[in-house]
Amino acid sequence: MELYFLALLILIMAMSLGSGFPVAFALPGAAIITIGIAAGTGYFFAGSTDAYFHSGGPSQWLSAGVTNLRGVYWEVERDTLIAIPLFIFMGIMLQRSKIAEDLLVTMARLFGPVPGGLGISVVFVGALLAATTGIVGATVVAMGLISLPAMLRNNYSSSLATGTIAASGTLGQIIPPSIVLIILADQLASATDQASTARKLLHKEATGELSMPSVFDVASTSAGEMFLGAFIPGMVLVGLYMLYILVFAILRPKHAPAVPYEGKFDAGFLRNVAITLVPPLALIFLVLGSIIAGIATVNQAGAIGAAGAMIMAGYRLPKGGKTLYYPALMALLAMGMIAFALTSFDMNIKAIDSGADQLGIAIGAFATVMLLVALVWSGARIFKIENTLQGVMLETAKTTSLVFIILLGAAMLTAAFRAFGGEELVKEFLLGLPGGFWMQFIIVMLVIFILGFFLDFIEIAVVVVPIVAPILLADPSANITAVWLGVMIGLNIQTSFLTPPFGFALFYLRGVAPAVVKTVQMYKGVIAFILLQISALTIVGGFPPLVNYLPNRVSFLSESSPPPRNPKLQLCLEDYVGQQLMQSTATADAIAAARGLDLSVLPKDLAKDLAGGLDQADTAMAKLAEAFASAEVVQEAAPAYRPMHGVVRGIEKQIRNRGTHVKELETRISRLRDESEAAERAKLEAELAVYNAEIAAFEAEIPDAWEDQHATFLKLTQAENKARAVYRRAADAAYEAPLSVLAVLDSNADFAALEGPLRDMRSTIETTPEAEAEGLVNELTKAFSAVEGSDDVKKALKKARKALKSKTPDRATALVEYDKAVVAYEEQVVWRGSAEDQLRAGLTSYVETLKGTLGVRLQKRFTRDQALEMASCTAYHRDISLNF
Incomplete structure (x- = not known):
């Protein structure tokens, strides 16, 4: 019976979506209605409301969706979704401030003389808007209104023009910062936990071992890693678009002619290009660069983007005036002062201990006030001009509310899907497919591709991904990373936005395209770009380092990079060491040289x-x-x-x-x-x-x-x-053995400094009251404990202290033990000096040579070259199925 109610759930959802019912209410509505019908049917025909559920009962599954969503909001570690309203605000603000229009006009003049230059400029601007707005509908509509008439007026093929605009508008799905990447990262973070549990169970069943080596575990992902992972595939896609347009224009120049610029390429033109192009590029650099450099989290980068969009709108919307650029210049000066203060002073208020620290704090505080003034000034301008700020805030609230309502509805729909055994059914179907992981992956990608005709990316990300991602991530034969899977799904969703007859981008463009452009021409125009996107999917799928390398590189070069002893890195680390040993005999020579050292000068x-x-x-x-x-x-x-x-x-x-x-x-x-x-x-x-x-x-x-x-x-x-x-x-x-000897030699100065206190201790033991003398001997013992290699002296002093501390203090025994400590000290002085002269240079050379090979595991962190090697090695997927 569970299968009938599962079919009913899907049918109700499909009917409600097909009838135009809002998706935010169709998803939870279908779940609630189906669970209610199943509970009522069970009560009347089986005597129990729980009878027709896969497990549990109606109350459990009705509350499951809300409980799951609360887990997202109430867990401090999972605060990524806070970035969504910030990036939405940033995108809407840039769109309302006509930055897109300026970019398109300027880039068209710059690239116009090149064959297909107008189309290339549309792709270029589409990539920039994707990196600033990330909203497909707004981008397609904006470019359709601005660039489509210009392309048609310059005799561009209607198919090429519409295909270029639609494809460029969808770049916001994959080029960071992207809302879909944030949501995918959030969903994949939960999926990796489930996949890790499934893989551990699989390993236990296959091998009988209670614990699975951590090298076989599934790694999680974050929004920052998703941004980094999607960056290169996004650039690959942009490059494919531009290359196609250029080749098309060369082969068929009448359909994509060059558009000569009638003005002059003089200083005024270059100044206009700089004013139009530099601010959006600077904003992209600040947002993405702060994430890549590890300076800001995704949420903080979203706040940077929102503030930057307000500053840009503050000088774009007003018509002119002497003070037009004052807020922007003030913000730039403030950020420069903040950067100077952070790099030149210790900005910890609690640790102020000098005038320099006070100066740094004062500069930072003054610059912060300047930045706030610039933001308030820009905000006041935006608020006054056509009430733009209120409109942007209202649109941001609406869009954000829609996203989170869909998240809630999808969580309830997923709970209902699991209530009737849908998850188990999908799992059994995928695991039962011949061909292993790649057949499962192709089927999942095909389903997502088809669902993209009917559902928005949010529904796909929060309904489909939680069900299929754990299955794909748990498979040890491919051993894929979560970030690679997320980027592949993002590229797939983007492709479905273009596919006739249901592609969302086509609907957006059809709404603003003139009647002279036929729908069939639009369908013909996007076919080439769909093939390009499938090519990009194939390239990224066949070469995982395009996705994995950049997140790995940033991770290994960061201050919180994994240490060389991390178990998951040992295979790559051993390959690296093996390559170093093959390329040079320095390590073998250093070992041979160390064997020639005279070790007899050391204690046994x-x-x-x-x-x-x-x-x-x-x-x-x-x-x-x-x-x-x-x-x-x-x-x-x-x-x-x-x-x-x-x-x-x-x-x-x-x-x-x-x-x-x-x-x-x-x-x-x-x-x-x-x-x-x-x-x-x-x-x-x-x-x-x-x-x-x-x-x-x-x-x-x-x-x-x-x-x-x-x-x-x-x-x-x-x-x-x-x-x-x-x-x-x-x-x-x-590596440790010579390090321990060098540590002893490094303490020679500290050891020599204790000779005076040690010599003076005899009179202390002889004349000072036993209790006081015991304390002084104890302090001297602690001093020797801090010196490497002085254990024999320390042991003798401990015995002397023990003699003084007993119920019947024995000065004579204490003096005997003290004399042993002096003898041990004098012996150490001799061999320490000999070892310093005869061994230090050789051992230092040995340690420095082995540092990058046999001793690399004991380093606190990788060198830059080693980190890059680890990033490259771990970027590939390694088949580990034969270990299961």
């Missing part, structure tokens, strides 16, 4: 540890080579093992699915003990027998050779893992 324990460390260096070199050799053996064996592994794991998946039904049936049968329930019990037992028979049939399909092949391949992988584990321990020991 230090000499033994140092010699052992040098031995571990040789072991590390050998084990790394062994690990690489074992990895090659595993790679050679994988093609023969993979087919059988896939077959068996697929069979085991079917067995687990049947096993879940068996457990449910056994539980239900155990509760049917009354004689009146015998018929129902017999029915369930017959169903149980069918499932058990299917399990037995699946078990019989497992090849006889599976156990031997699995055991053989497991030994190969275990050999590789063991070699890598031994290498890591040996490499750490090879």
Whole structure:
């Protein structure tokens, strides 16, 4: 029965959307009506309102959507959605201030003389507007009203003109800052948690191990990472658009002619270009640059964008005057002063301890007041001119409310979908598809593409993504990143905006296009751009570093970068070390040189540890080579093992699915003990027998050779893992041992400084009262504890203190122990001096040489070159399915 109500849910939603009912109310309405009908039907025909739900009851699922949405708002860590109204305000303000019109006119004059230059200028401006507004409808309408008449007037093909405008208008879906990327990031953050749990369960069922190595876990994403990940694919798409228009204009010049600029390219023209182009580019740089540089969060960048849009509108909307640019200049000066104060002074108010600190705080406070004055001044201008500020605030409130109401409705619809087993049905369907991950991925992308004909990106992001994303992210065969999946979905949604006959961008453009432009011409015009977008999807799908590299680069170069010992980085780190060792013999030479050092000058324990460390260096070199050799053996064996592994794991998946039904049936049968329930019990037992028979049939399909092949391949992988584990321990020991000796030598000055207090301690022990003397000896002991390598002196002093602290203080014993401490000190003075002269230079050279190879794991953070290597290595998706 659950399937009937699931179909009813989809039918009610489709009918309400098709009838033009607002989507913000159609989604929750369909959920509430279907849950109510299911509860009533269960009450009248089965005696329980919970009878026809997959699990739980109507009250649970009605409250689930609201509860889930409250989780988004009430969790402090998930505050990304705050950025949505800020970016919406920024976009509407720039659109109302006619920045788009200025850009289009100026860029058309600049690119006009180039073949297809007018179309290229439309793409360029579309990219700029996408990076500032991110609102498809507003961008398409604005460019349709401004550029379409100009393109038609200059004999551009109607198909090319409309296709260019529609495609450029949709760039706001993928070029950051984008509302869809923010929502996708929020949804994927939850999906990665579910995917991580699913992958851990899969690993446990496949291997029997209770815990999964963190290197196999699913990484989450954020809005900032989504922005970074979408930046290069967005630029690739813009480049494809421009290249197509240029080639089209060269091959068919009559359909995209050059448009000569009738004016002069003089200083006045260049000044106009600068005034028109520089402010939007500067705003983009501030918004995206602050995120990329780690200076601001997405929310803070949204506030920067909103403030920047007000400043720009403050000088664009007024007609002129001497003070026209004063607010903008004041804001620029204030930001320059703030930047100077932050870079030149300690701006922590609580830590003011000098006149320089006070000066820095004063400069920052004054600049902040200036910036606020500039914002208020610009806001007052915008408010006075046609009440623009009120209109922008009203539109922002409406759009934001619509977004969040849709989020609430989608959360309720998703809850109803799960209530009737829809999520399990989708999961079983996708997991049952032949072809593994890529077949699942293609089907999901095709469904999203089709849904894009009918639904806005918000509904797709909050209804479809939470259901399918955990399944795709949990698959270990592709081992994709959440940011890559989000960008691919964003590109797909953008493509669906163009597709006839339901593309939203076409509807927006049709509403403002003149009657001379036929709808068929518009459909013909977007076909080439749809193919370009599919090409971009293919390029990004086939080369994940286009998405993953930039977020990784920013992460590894940031102050909070993951340390080199991070378990998820070890494979990449070992590849890097292996490359360094192959390219240079410096590490081997340094080890050989260190072996030539005379270690006899050191105490036996230090000499033994140092010699052992040098031995571990040789072991590390050998084990790394062994690990690489074992990895090659595993790679050679994988093609023969993979087919059988896939077959068996697929069979085991079917067995687990049947096993879940068996457990449910056994539980239900155990509760049917009354004689009146015998018929129902017999029915369930017959169903149980069918499932058990299917399990037995699946078990019989497992090849006889599976156990031997699995055991053989497991030994190969275990050999590789063991070699890598031994290498890591040996490499750490090879670097730590000389570091400990150098730490002792570095403390020589501190050690020498304690000679006087140590010599004076004899008279203290002899003449000072025992309790006071015990305290002074304890202080001296602590001083030696802070000095590396002085344990023997410290131990003797501890014994002296103990003799003074006993119930019957014994000065004689204390003096004996004190004398031992002096002897130990004098011995240390001798070997410390010899080691300083004979070992320091050699050990320092050894440590510096191994720092970038065997010792890299023990560094606090990566160097720049190492960080870039890690970013490049981790940008690729690594198939880990054979570990499951």
